[in-house]
Amino acid sequence: MKSALHQFIKILFPSSKIELGILLFFFIAYGSLGYYLADQFRIIYDERVPWDAYFSFDNVSIVKTGGGWERHPFSIYLFDGIRNTALWLSHGKTNAIFRITLVAFSTFTIAMSFVQLFKYLKNIIQLNTRTSLFLLTFFGFFTTPILLSFTPETYTYSLFLLIFFNYYAALKIQQGKSIGVIPLSVFGVFIGGLTITNVVKTYIPILYEKKLFKSWKQFGKATIKVLVSIGVFIFLYLWKLGFKYEQIINQTSTQYEKFSNPKVTPLWDMMTSWFWGGNMLFSSFFTRDYHSKTNFEYKALFMDVYSSAFSYIWVAIVFFLILWALLKNIKNPLVQILGLSFLVDVLIHCVLKFGLHTSYIYGGHFIFVVPMLLGWLFYSQKNNPKTFKGLWITSVLLLVYLALNNLYRLTDFIEFAQLYYR
Numbered sequence: 001m002k003s004a005l006h007q008f009i010k011i012l013f014p015s016s017k018i019e020l021g022i023l024l025f026f027f028i029a030y031g032s033l034g035y036y037l038a039d040q041f042r043i044i045y046d047e048r049v050p051w052d053a054y055f056s057f058d059n060v061s062i063v064k065t066g067g068g069w070e071r072h073p074f075s076i077y078l079f080d081g082i083r084n085t086a087l088w089l090s091h092g093k094t095n096a097i098f099r100i101t102l103v104a105f106s107t108f109t110i111a112m113s114f115v116q117l118f119k120y121l122k123n124i125i126q127l128n129t130r131t132s133l134f135l136l137t138f139f140g141f142f143t144t145p146i147l148l149s150f151t152p153e154t155y156t157y158s159l160f161l162l163i164f165f166n167y168y169a170a171l172k173i174q175q176g177k178s179i180g181v182i183p184l185s186v187f188g189v190f191i192g193g194l195t196i197t198n199v200v201k202t203y204i205p206i207l208y209e210k211k212l213f214k215s216w217k218q219f220g221k222a223t224i225k226v227l228v229s230i231g232v233f234i235f236l237y238l239w240k241l242g243f244k245y246e247q248i249i250n251q252t253s254t255q256y257e258k259f260s261n262p263k264v265t266p267l268w269d270m271m272t273s274w275f276w277g278g279n280m281l282f283s284s285f286f287t288r289d290y291h292s293k294t295n296f297e298y299k300a301l302f303m304d305v306y307s308s309a310f311s312y313i314w315v316a317i318v319f320f321l322i323l324w325a326l327l328k329n330i331k332n333p334l335v336q337i338l339g340l341s342f343l344v345d346v347l348i349h350c351v352l353k354f355g356l357h358t359s360y361i362y363g364g365h366f367i368f369v370v371p372m373l374l375g376w377l378f379y380s381q382k383n384n385p386k387t388f389k390g391l392w393i394t395s396v397l398l399l400v401y402l403a404l405n406n407l408y409r410l411t412d413f414i415e416f417a418q419l420y421y422r
Contacts, residue, residue: 011119011168018129019115026111026140026149034107034150037414038099043421044150045099050292053421054301054413055147056358063102063152073237074193075154082152102152110149113160114140117371120167124174124334125375132375138395139371141403144279144363146410154194155364161191162198163368166341169205170334178209178222185229192233197348198365199233201341208333265305270356273305275349277315279363280370281402282409283307285416299420301413303360314401317394322370325377335376338369 014020038044043053051058061067063083066076086101087093114136121132139145148156165187172179184202192199203226211218273283283303290300306312329335345366349359374395381388 011171012164014115019118022118022136023111023115026114027107029140030110030146030149031104031107033146033410034103035100037150037417038103039096041417041421042099043417045094045102045152046298046421047094048292048294048296049290049298052290052300053298054416055303056361057147057151057153059152062154067154069241071196072154072194073196073240074189075157078157078194079152103150106152106156107149109156109160110145113145113163113368116160116163116167117368120163120170120372121375124167124170125372125379127375127378131378134395134399135371135375135378138374138399138402139368141399141406142280142363142367142370143282143360143406144367146406147361148364153361153364155361158191158194158198159364159368161187161194162201162341162365165191165202166338166368166372169337173205173208173210173333176210179205179225181225181228184225185232188229188233189236193236195365196237197344200344202229204337204340208337265357267353267356269305270359271350272312272315274303275356275359275362276319277306277311278303278360279367280318281311281314282406283311285409285412287416299416301416302358310401311405314398317398318370321377321391321394322373325373325380328380329376332376335373338372342366342369 014023034044042049045059045063046053047060050060053059058067062075063079066072066074066079069076082102082105085105086098089101090098117139118132118136121127121135122129127135144155144159148159168183168187169179184206187202188199191202206212206222206226209218209222212222213219277283283306285301286304288300288302289297291297306315326335326339345362348354349356349362355362378388378391381391
C-alpha cells in the first residue's frame with residue numbers, strides 16, 4: 001500500500017528537474033498575466049456580474065455554487081474550499097487579494113496540466129525532450145490553457161484531471177496492468193463530479209485492458225469493476241440530491257433545450273470557428289449589453305466566427321494533421337483511446353448541439369488531445385526524414401501564426417477589461 005501510494009505521488013507530481021522547471025515556467029508565465037488581470041480589473045470576479053462577463057464563463061456563479069448541480073454535481077465541494085481560502089486571505093472581502101487567490105489556484109492547476117502532458121509525451125510516446133517541449137509550447141499558446149489559467153471554472157480542473165487520467169491509464173496499459181476498482185471509482189467521482197458527461201471517458205481505457213475479450217474471467221472482472229464505479233458515482237449523486245431522481249430528469253431536459261437551440265450562424269462555422277478552432281486560435285471579439293437579475297448593466301465579451309481565410313486554413317491544417325495521426329496510428333490502443341474520448345465531445349456539441357454556440361469554452365474537456373496526437377504523429381514519422389522535416393516546418397509555421405494571433409487578441413481582451421472592468 002505504501003509503495004503504491006509512493007508510485008501514485010510520483011506519477012502525479014513533478015519527478016525530475018525538467019518537470020519541476022516546466023511547472024515553474026508555466027506558473028510564472030500564466031501567473032504574470034493572471035496577477036495583472038486580477039490586480040487591476042474586476043473581470044475575473046465581480047459579484048454584480050454573475051455570468052458571461054467574458055466568453056460565457058460563469059465565474060461568480062461557479063465560485064459561489066460550483067455551477068449547475070445537474071452538470072457539475074460535486075464541483076461545489078472544490079469551489080467551497082477555494083472560495084473559503086480566498087476569503088480567508090482577503091479577510092472576507094472580494095477584493096484584488098480574493099481575485100489573485102482564485103487565479104493562483106487556476107494557474108497552478110494549468111501548470112500541473114503541462115507537467116502531466118510532458119509526462120505523457122516523454123514517457124508514453126517516448127518523444128525526445130526537444131519535441132516534447134515544442135509541443136508544450138504549441139499547446140501553451142492555445143486559447144483554452146490561456147483563458148483557463150486565470151479563470152475560476154470547472155473546465156480548468158477538468159483539463160488537469162483528464163490529462164492526468166489519460167497518462168495514468170496509458171501507463172497501466174503499457175505495463176499490461178488493469179486499472180483497479182478504487183482508482184477507477186475515484187477518477188469517476190472526481191472527473192464526472194466536475195462535469196458529468198466526462199465520466200464516460202474514464203471507462204474507455206477499460207476496453208483496452210489485456211485479454212479483456214479473450215478471457216471470460218477478465219471480462220467479468222472488468223464488468224464488475226465498471227459497475228461498482230458507476231454505482232458509487234450514482235449513489236453519491238443521488239445522495240447529494242436526497243434521492244430525488246425526478247429533479248435530474250427535469251433539469252437535464254430543461255438545460256438541453258436551453259443550450260441546444262440552433263443559432264443564426266451556420267452549423268459548419270460554429271463547429272469550425274468555435275468548437276474546433278476557438279479552443280486553439282482566438283477569433284475576433286464582439287460585445288453585448290447585458291444586465292443581471294438585480295438590473296445591473298454590464299458589457300459581455302464573446303468570440304465571433306473567423307473573418308480571415310488564414311484562420312480557417314490554420315484550423316484546417318491542424319485538423320488534417322490530427323486526422324493523419326489517427327489514421328497512421330489506427331492500430332495503437334492509446335491513440336484509439338484519445339480518438340474515442342474526443343468523439344464523446346463531438347457527439348455532445350456537434351451532433352446534439354449542446355452549447356455549440358459557445359463551445360469555445362469547453363476545450364478543457366478535449367483540446368489536450370491535439371498535442372497528444374501530434375506527439376504520436378511525430379513518433380510515427382521519425383524514420384521518414386523528409387516527412388519528419390516537413391512536419392517540423394509545418395508545425396513551426398503553425399506555432400508562429402498561433403502565437404502572433406493569440407497574443408494580439410489578448411491585447412484586445414485587456415483593452416476590454418480596461419474599458420469596462422476597472
